[in-house]
Amino acid sequence: MKLPVLSGWAEEWWRRVTGWTAPSTGAKGQRAEAAAARYLRRQGYRLLGQNVRRRYGEMDILALHQGWLVVVEVRSRGAGSPPPHATLSRDKRRRLRRLAQNLHREQRFRDLPVRIDLVEVTIDERGRPASFEIYQAAC
Numbered sequence: 001m002k003l004p005v006l007s008g009w010a011e012e013w014w015r016r017v018t019g020w021t022a023p024s025t026g027a028k029g030q031r032a033e034a035a036a037a038r039y040l041r042r043q044g045y046r047l048l049g050q051n052v053r054r055r056y057g058e059m060d061i062l063a064l065h066q067g068w069l070v071v072v073e074v075r076s077r078g079a080g081s082p083p084p085h086a087t088l089s090r091d092k093r094r095r096l097r098r099l100a101q102n103l104h105r106e107q108r109f110r111d112l113p114v115r116i117d118l119v120e121v122t123i124d125e126r127g128r129p130a131s132f133e134i135y136q137a138a139c
Contacts, residue, residue: 032076032121033060035129040119043134045070056098061119069112071100073138076121076129085118085138093139 037047045063052059061072073096075087100114118138124130 028076028123028127029074031127032123032129033074036072036074036119036121036132037061039132040065040072040134045072054099054102056102057095059096059099062103064112065117067112069100069103069109069114071096071103071114071116072119073116074119074121076123078123079125083120085135088118088139096139 033050037050040061040063041047043065045065048062048064049059050061052062059071060074061070063070063072073088073092077083077087096116100116103109104112104114115137116139118135120133120135121129122131122133
């Protein structure tokens, strides 16, 4: 059900009457990550894990692609939003690089080159993933 364009008391009334609630940011992010994972598989990535936690943070997706160990950061955006690479703070880039370096020290990944990819998921007006863009070696 599409929410009509309302504001203030009219929007509150509509939500109470219909039971409509907007999806949370976390739910949108999880939906975008799941869609990105499916897209990456179709592009030849072999997924090793999602939401992988390590000492220096969390990776959205960890994968193998064409002989590379790939740390994937997923960013979702609606129409008119800034490009995904503009939304990555200096601190987030530093944490992703530290995660990649840390992974490279693990015995099973020692012989693989590591890169960080950024996947942009564009969300349509219904809140569904509409298109994908992969930026290889984004950081």
